[in-house]
Amino acid sequence: MALVLIFLLAIRIFPATRASTLSSDLQALKDVKAAVDPSSIHSTTCLGSWDFAAADPCDSRSTSHFVCGIGCSSDDPLSRRVISLILDGSGYNGTLSPSLGSLTALQVLDFSGNSFHGTIPASLGQLTSLIKLDLSRNSFTGAIPDTISQLSNLSYLSVANNHLEGPIPSSIANLSTIERLFLHNNQLAGKIPSLDGLQRLSYFDASNNRLSELPLKLPVSLLQLSLRSNQLGGSFPQNLAQLQGLEVLDLSYNQFAGHLDSSLFELPSLQQLTVSHNQIASLGVPRLSNVESELVAVDISYNQLEGALPVFLANISRLSALSLRYNNFSGTIPYEFASKASSASKEVQPLMRLFLDGNYLIGEVPQPFLEVPGRFSASFIYNCLAKCPESFAFCQGGGQRPKSECPTL
Known part of the structure; x- marks a missing residue:
């Protein structure tokens, strides 16, 4: 009994240590x-x-x-x-x-998907152990604080879907460990700073902002680059040819003009190319066969392309979705497009989506198009085709252009 009393007394005098x-x-x-x-x-x-x-x-x-x-x-x-x-x-x-900023051991800070507002405090720059910072889908205003560049261990940064404005801080180039950078759906403006030093950057999305200029160099590590719906203009950037590992490129809804170089179609890993809603006037034809290209989807619609439809696109074996709608293409629909749409070859992926509406194409729809399975989705309306049977879905939803708009044969 004495031993039990001593043990109980010890517990009261020396309580178990609790974490704090x-x-x-x-x-x-x-x-x-x-x-x-x-x-x-x-x-x-x-x-x-x-x-x-x-x-x-x-x-x-x-x-x-x-x-x-x-x-x-x-x-x-x-x-x-x-x-x-x-x-x-x-x-x-x-x-x-x-x-x-006092939580200096913090490695992950994620407040996404709420209704936080006001500015992002500069004190976040003190969180030098931070690996992931996600403040997306809130209502933050003001500028991206320059102190974020002090987060030397950061690999993931998202401030997307807020109301941030001002320029992207040039010091963001100091985030040498960053792999994913998401700035889309804000009101950021001005020049995109140099990102060349971000040797690990794989995903960069700054779509739906007011950005007006691309940097001269981009990280060769990029896998996905999305800058849609900005104010980027001038000649189409030539430095994209350096991105040999790029898989997805979206530069749609900008103001790029002039020539789209063939090197873009020759990128060995590119799977999705979207450059619609620009002012592109011509396409370069690749020097080499594109049969081994990884391209699956190409959208060059709503530009200023003219002349014959680019047949080389029909020779891309993996391509299954192509949109060339609302350009100024003329001439007949090449048989190669019809052949690819009806292909049953194991080596060639058939075209499953083909949109040629809103051009000045003439002649008749090639016969193989009339025999493709029901999975085929397309539109050939608002052209100058002599015959487009309305019994087929790709001829429905609108007629052809008035003869007054069509080229004289």
């Missing part, structure tokens, strides 16, 4: 919650479970009070650091507390 959050990290977490409108915090959400009065967020035994959102280190149980902060997309409405 570093005091500065704990205060930062409190500030993060305090900056959010309480009316947008519901009891079933991550922030709704944060009860600092009841438990310590880094204590593994406090899961009933901190059910999600916070990840902590385990190396020092007496002074644990917050290493991840991932909020659910529950529509939190508030601002970002500058105290976030």
Whole structure:
């Protein structure tokens, strides 16, 4: 009995050590919650479970009070650091507390899919251990803070789908470890800064902004490049030929003019090419056979191309979707397009989508088009075709051009 009393007394005098959050990290977490409108915090959400009065967020035994959102280190149980902060997309409405900069061990910060507003605090530049930063799909305004360039370990950055404005900071070129960079759907303007030093950058999307100039060099590591719906203009960029690993390119809805060089069709890894809604006037014909090209989908619609349809496109074995609609092409529809659409060869992917509407094509629809399976989707309307049977879907939805608009034979 005496031994039992001594043991119980020892427990009261020397209680079991419990994990605790570093005091500065704990205060930062409190500030993060305090900056959010309480009316947008519901009891079933991550922030709704944060009860600092009841438990310590880094204590593994406090899961009933901190059910999600916070990840902590385990190396020092007496002074644990917050290493991840991932909020659910529950529509939190508030601002970002500058105290976030105190979470210097943070590796992941993800507040995407909410209603955070105001500016992105410059203090985020203090999070030098950060690997992923995702603030997308919120309502942030102002500029991208220049201090983001201090995040020397960052591999993923997304501030897409906000209301950010001003230029892309030139110092973003210092993010030497960045692999994915998403800036789309904002109001960013001006020149895209040099990205040549970003040797690991694979995915870059700055679509739907007001950007007006491309840099002279782009990272050769790029796999996907999307700059659609900007104000980019001038001659079509020649430096794209350097991107030998590029798989997806979308430069649609810009103001590029002049010649589209053949080197673009010769990129060995390119699968999707979209340059519609520009002012391209001519295409270069590749010097070599494109039978081994990886191109699957090509969209050059709504430009100013003229002359005969480019037959070399029909010789791309993997190509299954092609749109040349609303240009100024004339002449007949080449038999090669019809042959590819009806192909049953295992080596050649048949054309499954072909849009030639809105040109000045003449003659009749080649016979093989009338025999392709029902999976074929196409449109040949609003041309100058002598005969386009309305019993076929690709001749439906509108007639041909008035004779007054058609070339005189």
